[in-house]
Amino acid sequence: MSTTRIVLVLGSSAGGVGVHIAGLAREFAERGHRVGVIGPAETDALFRFSSIPGVKFAAVPIPAHLSLKETAAVSAVRALVAGFHADVVHAHGFRAGLLSALAIRRMRRSRRPRLVSTWHNAILSTGARRRLERGVARLIARSADVVLGASTDLVDLARELGAEHAAFAPAAAPTPTFGEDVNYSLARRRLLSELGLSPDAILVLTVGRVARQKDLGTLLDAAALWRQTHPRIHSIVAGGADAKVLEPLEARVRAERLPVRFLGQRQDVAALNIAADMVVLTSTWEARALVIQEAMLTGKAVIATAVGGLPELIGDAGILVPAGDAEAVADAVRALADDPVRRSELGRQAAIRALDFPDEAHVADVIEEFYASRPASPGNPGNPKESTTP
Template sequence: MRIVDVCALYAPQGGGVKTYVERKLAAGAAAGHEIVILAPSENGGVVEAQGGGRIVMMPARRFPLDRRYSYFDDEASLHAMLDRLRPDMVEASSPWASASMVARWRGDAPRALIMHADPLSAYAYRWFGPVLSRRAIDRGFDWFWRHLRRLDAQFDLVVSASDSLSDRLREGSLNRVATLPMGVEPGHFHPRHRNEALRARLLARCGLGPDATLLLGVGRHAPEKRWPMVIEAAASAGYHSPIGLVLVGDGRDRARVVRAADNNPHIQLLAPITRRDTLAELLASADALVHGCEAETYCMVAAEARASGLPVIVPDQGGASDQARDGGFRYEATQADSMAQAIRDFIALREEARAAAAAAAPAVRTMDAHFDELFATYAGLQAMRRIAA
């Protein structure tokens, strides 16, 4: 198959979607498929992937709220590119305007909408959740639910990476939803990468000895990630037992994160880590991963932590919640006091939780398993099209 992914959320600087795209290119080539990624970019160009497949950067405008990203703004050019490529399968990887553009394309290839983003959780529920119920917010954003239902009718498949998102989409009357969890890159993350010397050095940077608990957070500094809440929860739990918190990342919300840390010696902010081996060692060497975002569609970093044998402390909503198995701990989303209690619960069972997570690590789903299932699903759609014809 030639599979064309209209990937509005791709950024060369990195992120979960970039990791997913790069592995898809490799998995597609290994399975005998040709993968073409169409990504919006301030500059055009083609990036050939090792082993097969390519990323075609289509000229587009920069997204004003996050300059790392661009967005498709020329429907005619996108349709012309799809006409030239003659795909056997088309994906739209964002539920926004680009998905509507793909829906309006006149080609006859089957189409799948990949829910790499959950705008209602990332924005509407976060903005209005403190004063309104989700039912009331959904009524206020019924225009967006109508948009999703139109896409559901125009696409052959809506792919969700977590049960929690799939359930909400079905509750919103989408009928073509399938849950295909993503998985982690194989060969990178494993409990054997644990480095006690690294753990001791990180705790020392936090002004603590090796008997303290080392919590790790990894991700962009963005409002929906709720790092100030994570910091507040860790500081509160730290009154009961010594805790060091290391946050890895950067972004437009960095100033708020720095203010929340408030020169606390037990909190260290580190720059983003791009090397997978370095990240794998760091994940395996902490005591638990802490995560504040209830708007994840899958939560790649929590899956990577689980594959590293690291217990996770995550909110009880969104894709991160699905990762709280095999030694994981959930807390009430958006609530710092509930998170602090979950941290204390983890510390009380720290060694048992770590042992359970390490034992379960080999069973964590890989991206290759995800793509095997995805490609098989696409082949089924094509077969149904042929029968219908």
């Protein structure tokens, strides 16, 4: 692919989407492309886009709520795209996709870049809000040259809403980073000491932002069930938080004395994965969650809800449970706590499956194909491994 002027656009992000975009920006710049990133200033503080060699960052306060009336943000995006002489605008998420679609449609046809929109999340709201969000998604689907879904259910949604060309595109599996040489014994000893727990404790790790989508109320319900028969099991939750969601959860933990700790944002997630006995995710929806990929790369037994892209990610290398089913979560946790051999075997299967996860270079190869050419037909995504090229 010849040198291309690429603009990546994102809204607020504190997790996997920002990591994914930073990886793309780095790969594209290393390949000699001209790369710009547009997003809120706080995303640059988190993911350091402006420090990536060959990447330019422009701060635009992309609003937190979807609206067709964000004229200031639309004008800012349009001016930046035009000034950069972009060949491709790649918008990540519905908010960035909406602003990019509105910005590009107001440009002269001869100067319009190709629009690629990646959808990272499902539409989970209800009522009037859901109708608005579906309307926005429909506008994006019909405006973009290509819609990419982070899981195959999102590809199906894009087609349902009118996308002419939609396909699955993977996010890179994050490489575990420790900052120093950390082995299981050392990582576990440090964490148990920090938490004030005994050496025979069973640690159940959840990683992710404390938000409604993560359904941590179900995790607390499960903890209330397993503590009755398995007092050695302790749940730890690592990640930033929506205060309105976190405060009632913490209040419940205190009132019921549940074996759950909220650790806040952590920079040592890889070490936490090593120290934990298993990883649990109770989300109502996920694409192909990077936190689960991290756990599998570390060789941990995984228990997760059978939603979104998680079943196709985990396959038979973990335990899938229905969303919102605290008894199923508690039963799975207790079963693995009682059976270290099965726990170890699931971890081994997870690590083997993770060998096939795409890295940043592979993901960039896939995305470049979508930048360079229009798919001949939407096709059928089928197995994501067989659907990463047009």
